[in-house]
Structure formats: C-alpha cells, structure tokens
Amino acid sequence: xxxxxQSPSSLSASVxxxxxxxxxxxxxxxxxxxxxVQKRGKAPKLLIYSTSNLYSGxxxxxxxxxxxxxxxxxxSSLQPEDFATxxxxxxxxxxxxxxxxxxxxx
Amino acid sequence: xxxxxxxxxxxxxxxxxxxxxxxxSGYSISSGYYWGWIRQPPGQGLEWxxxxxxxxxxxxxxxxxxxxxxxxxxxxxELSLRLRFVTAADTAVYYCGRKGNYxxxxxxxxxxxxxxx
Numbered sequence: 669x670x671x672x673x674q675s676p677s678s679l680s681a682s683v684x685x686x687x688x689x690x691x692x693x694x695x696x697x698x699x700x701x702x703x704x705v706q707k708r709g710k711a712p713k714l715l716i717y718s719t720s721n722l723y724s725g726x727x728x729x730x731x732x733x734x735x736x737x738x739x740x741x742x743x744s745s746l747q748p749e750d751f752a753t754x755x756x757x758x759x760x761x762x763x764x765x766x767x768x769x770x771x772x773x774x
Numbered sequence: 775x776x777x778x779x780x781x782x783x784x785x786x787x788x789x790x791x792x793x794x795x796x797x798x799s800g801y802s803i804s805s806g807y808y809w810g811w812i813r814q815p816p817g818q819g820l821e822w823x824x825x826x827x828x829x830x831x832x833x834x835x836x837x838x839x840x841x842x843x844x845x846x847x848x849x850x851x852e853l854s855l856r857l858r859f860v861t862a863a864d865t866a867v868y869y870c871g872r873k874g875n876y877x878x879x880x881x882x883x884x885x886x887x888x889x890x891x
Contacts, residue, residue: 669836702877711869711881712820718876755820759876763835764822 670694672756674767681772685746689770691739691756700760703732703741706769707752715754716741746772776800778853778870778882785888792860792889796853796870796882804828804848808873811844811855813866814884821866823855825873860889 671694681687691701699719704712714723716732719739729744743750751774756767782794796809803809810825824844826832832844843856853870867886871878 711884714879766820768819
C-alpha cells in the first residue's frame with residue numbers, strides 16, 4: 669500500500685495567515701493526489717483534485733501543487749470557515765489511501 | 775443535484791454482518807463513474823473500503839481481508855455494503871461516495887455504526 673504522510677498533524681493559525689500543508693507519498697503517485705476538508709461531524713468535501721485543480725465552488729485562496737511524492741495544499745489567507753481538518757488522498761494505485769489528516773485550529 | 779444518503783442499522787453485534795445501503799438521487803448510477811465506501815472510526819482518519827461501477831468489477835481494500843462486498847442495484851439506484859464478521863474495530867462512521875474522474879466529489883452525510891453486544 670502507498671502510505672500518505674501529512675505534516676504537520678496539527679497547526680494553529682490566525683485569520684488572514686498563509687498556511688501550507690504537506691503530503692508525502694511513500695512512492696511516486698504522479699499527480700493522482702486530491703485534497704479534502706472535513707468539519708466536525710460532517711462528511712469530507714472535495715477541495716482540489718489531481719494535485720492542482722480547484723473543485724467547482726471552492727474559493728481561489730486554496731491552491732495545490734506537487735508531483736511524484738511531495739505535494740502541498742496552500743491557503744493564501746485563512747478565513748474563519750477554514751478551521752477544520754484537511755486530508756490528502758491518492759488514487760494512483762489500489763488500495764486508495766488517505767493521509768492521517770491535518771487539524772487546523774485557531 | 776447529486777445526493778447520496780446512507781441507511782441501515784446503527785448497532786450490529788460482534789461476529790454478525792453489517793449491511794448498509796446508499797441511495798443516490800440526481801444521477802443514475804448506470805450512467806457511469808465509480809461508487810465507493812469510506813469509513814472513519816471515531817476520532818480517527820479516513821479509510822477507503824472499496825468501490826465498484828455499474829458494470830461490476832469491484833475493488834476492495836485488502837485490509838478488510840475478504841470480509842467486504844460492495845455492489846450496485848441500478849434498478850433502485852442504490853449502492854450497498856456488506857461487511858461480515860464485524861468486531862468493535864469496525865465501529866465507525868460509514869460514508870458512501872461518488873468517485874468522479876479523479877476524486878470523490880459527492881459524499882453522503884455518513885452513518886454511525888456501532889459494533890457492540
């Protein structure tokens with residue numbers, strides 16, 4: 669299985685901050701990397717697919733980059749609604765796997 | 775718009791079979807894409823359980839050691855999950871989702887299933 673490791677596991681930030689979350693794959697996954705956000709008690713929501721493509725309706729302050737084994741999710745200016753948990757997800761090979769999550773707190 | 779809704783028992787006894795249904799509206803399963811189940815134990819991360827398409831040919835996570843079956847019922851536009859021989863470790867929120875071309879773009883709200891006698 670491809671292991672997905674996110675860093676940091678948790679992060680404290682303030683409204684207006686620029687934040688970067690990293691996801692590292694245990695082997696190359698090309699650009700088959702997605703990002704989701706999950707708020708407490710809710711289902712995850714798709715933010716970015718295929719490394720850098722913003723899903724419909726997602727604000728432009730979110731962006732993604734990377735390829736191979738190293739990927740990043742950047743939030744350019746944190747808004748109050750962005751405080752949540754973020755997961756990366758690879759679909760390069762089966763079984764699909766998720767990172768352990770990054771909790772973003774105020 | 776596309777909506778998914780999980781349903782089934784919220785409590786299952788150890789060693790029994792967990793059975794869930796995901797009802798899809800706003801999109802016909804037979805039109806395409808893959809449909810899967812992802813679960814999340816309380817306070818933990820996400821685990822992909824498996825997925826299938828309307829044409830069959832399901833793909834499963836080997837970590838479930840052959841206990842899982844995922845299928846679609848196109849006549850009712852439903853996705854189903856069966857997980858046999860459950861233990862307390864299978865206690866989780868279970869989500870169904872549609873995998874678009876690249877990622878899970880639609881999710882159900884999730885259903886908590888507790889395994890306990």
